[in-house]
Amino acid sequence: MTRQKLLTLPLVFLLVYAIKPYYGGEISLKLNEPTSFILNTANYSNLIFYSLIYENFFYLQKDGAISTHIFDDYRYETGSKTLNLTVKDNLSFSNGKPLTAKSIQSSLKKFLGSDLFAASKLNRIIKNIRLDGNQILIELLIDNPDILALMTAPELVVSAESEQSFSGPFYPENWEKNRHLILKANPFYAGGRTYLDAVKIVFTDDSVPDVFLSTPKSLKENFQEFDSGIFQNIYLCFLQSEVGQNTKIALYTLLKKFNEVSGFKYKELNTLTRDEESPVSIQIKTISPQKTTSILKSSDVKLYILASLSYLEKDLTAFLEDSNLKIETLFIDDSQMMNFLNSTEIKYILIDKIFQTKIPAEEKISRILKESSFNQFNVKYLRMLGELEEVKYSNSQELLMEQIARISETIINDGFIFPLFQKNYSLYIRNVWQAVEVDYYGRPLFQKASKTND
């Protein structure tokens, strides 16, 4: 064998493990179609989508490590109760406009102004936010070295004043409604330009995408399954107090029936959080089909459904048509819902909440109480939340569970939220793609993703 051949053989073999990452390529990802590019992380699909175009202040890895692409340095000073964040020099948004400490300050203020649970937690401890050159100084009311962990909330992102500039690894390039959305690599991305040139978000089932969400343990050839650590609870809510108990139970029964007819696509949910962690099970007694029909036949029901549950549309519409009931389904965007709260227009609504499995039960129940009790939120709930905070520091698991049970029972008895189903997700990624990571919040991170055969 000649010398060249001797050299060529091992080199051909080694090409598979080529040393230089290949820049280029497009990965396809199946998600629900967003309604706009304005941040809305109400559901898992959105959580993934907006993470592609908006950069988080901090990332929480699965192993608990915290990292950032925006800051050169971050440290908490106990003495001054201040978190110092130093922004990297010369950062830009996707359109080349400067991303400065001021952008960070206004993004943080925007987040704190939202009615998200994560924001309210942070709001309670922040005294003020100041700028000093390329530093942001976050002064706290009380000493809290865990401030950084609170800032890993997926909703805390860097946003620009202009809607056309994005801070994430990609930016929207082309949107063909109902079909796909092309995201291009952001050349100014603070974490370093991605190896990928583009991400194609598909909204149809025309072809099998490279990345998609599906129920766990669905065997998929050539795909790797990642436990997302995420679950989605679906609740039936009654926003007006005048809705009768019979109507509530009838509608609840009808939707339970829908799951049964659909072949139990969704896991039955008998608690407000997870059946595995809740100290109480909620048993809402369903009624017979005949009784359900007779109650709902006379009602003119408009069932509002959050856009994040649009995947229910096809099956649910068909089911309701078969039932010969006069129930109209209307899908509304998550962001629009808040505008309807003070009107009497919405009586019945299907909502969803995304939870991270690892988040403690007390945090989940607090979130439900704050985010899903809507205009029912009152002094009673505020007191219960305060008590929950107290028992959290009592180091008594028993007391904590008891308080969670009490809150759950009160919410159900007050009759404005009924747990219906739970949807668990696994993330499936085609084997040819390497270096796709999944963070604590179950989001795929494509920053270092590249194709193995390139």
Place this chain on the structure above:
Amino acid sequence: MKRLTQQSCEVPRSGGITALDSKFKICSEKPSNFRICYKALTWLLLILFLHPCYGFSQSSAESLVQQVSEHLQVFFKNKAEARVAVVQFENYSELTDLAMQKIYQMLTARLENEKLIKISDLLINFANGRGEFNLSKVDGFDYLLYLKFIQNKSKTGLGLIIFSRWQDKIVSIKYVEKNLSQGESEFLNTSNFAFPELGFSKLTEFEAKLNIMDIQSINGADEQTRYFLYYPDEIVTYLAKGERLEKQSSFKLKWTRPLYPTLNCQGKLLVFTFKNTLILTAGNNFSPYAQILTLSNNQWLETGKIDFMPFKQLVFNQNIYLVGASYESGKNYFKDKIYFMPFSDPAVISGIFEKKTFAAYAIDFSTQDGQLQGVHLIDRNYNYHLLTADFIEKTAELNKKGAGLAANEGLWLAVSDYSRQTDQIFFYDIKSGGQRPVYTGKTAGEIQFITAGIWQKLSGFWVCIQMPQNSFGRTMLQFWGKRND
């Protein structure tokens, strides 16, 4: 063994000796008596085969080489500065071409240390059982050496003929043989290794900070060598003190928008003196321009910005030019262009022109007397390309692949392999315009970059290696050179 009888007797009837592959000619004005002597050698070999007592007790390729070099040493004892070159080397043993290269290297490395012999290395390549030599310069030698490797049932032998060009005859014949164990044969045939004492080897090693992009050096008026280590945000200068580097100073680099953050920082530094001023250019893959800095009152001042990243200073039509390339912003490869800029003043940026090449992971320029000799590239498919000074692609003699490369003037080319975890570095002799592989060395991590450099007055290559996680992911700077240079 078949080729031995058929080819080795192919001697021209007149006009000198023709090399066996007919590619090169060694011209001699008088008819040669080579044929007769070759027969004598054959007889001698036959006698040696029949009388094993003439064999040698040592059993290694190195001892074969040692005995041949000792013979040469004795032969040239009273012949001051004899100009010598091997012009023919044939292999009729089971050893491969690669093994022959190593044996040849061992011999030339030994002869390079002999003060009475002025040996020249003319080997271009060793393929198909024979060496290819650049015989165009053969007129400048006093003695020519003919080597032949043969094998009988149990032993391997090395035959040497010394041919005097002035006497136009063979003046000495030497044959040595020994048992070459199967293990050693396999080792010679398949293992790639550097010769720590004789060839390119790792001469020193330092730990560097993560993200180091380049290292360059310059000799000061005080005869001391200063090293510049280039990081994305600073340049740190060191002074060589014996076997170590002593930090002297550092200065921050200020980059401005637009800045393209990258996952792999890469860059190139160029240090040179111009009109008694120390000048430094620093370019990279995250800024679209390179900075020109001049040293003034011990302060580095930015005097200009260039749209490409200078690699080298070259002379064209007696004018100084900076030559370089430009990264695709934020990525790990160069655009498909080479840029030239006349350099007459650090503050004057004009007259840039470009030549089209390939998008490449690595580029370097080999020079001869300050003039461009060739452009070496590794394209995005890891293929090596050689372009002439006129930017015409030269068919590569070897089907080489790699990831990083560097050229040391017009003498050596170093190319890294393209594998993770354990990498390799290949050294090629490019002196004669060829790309003859001469040495290889393994590295314990991934090679990040290679750059030509100097360490303790020895010319060679700096190789930056990212160690694997089980070695704590350290970044090591190694210097590879020829200790006997």
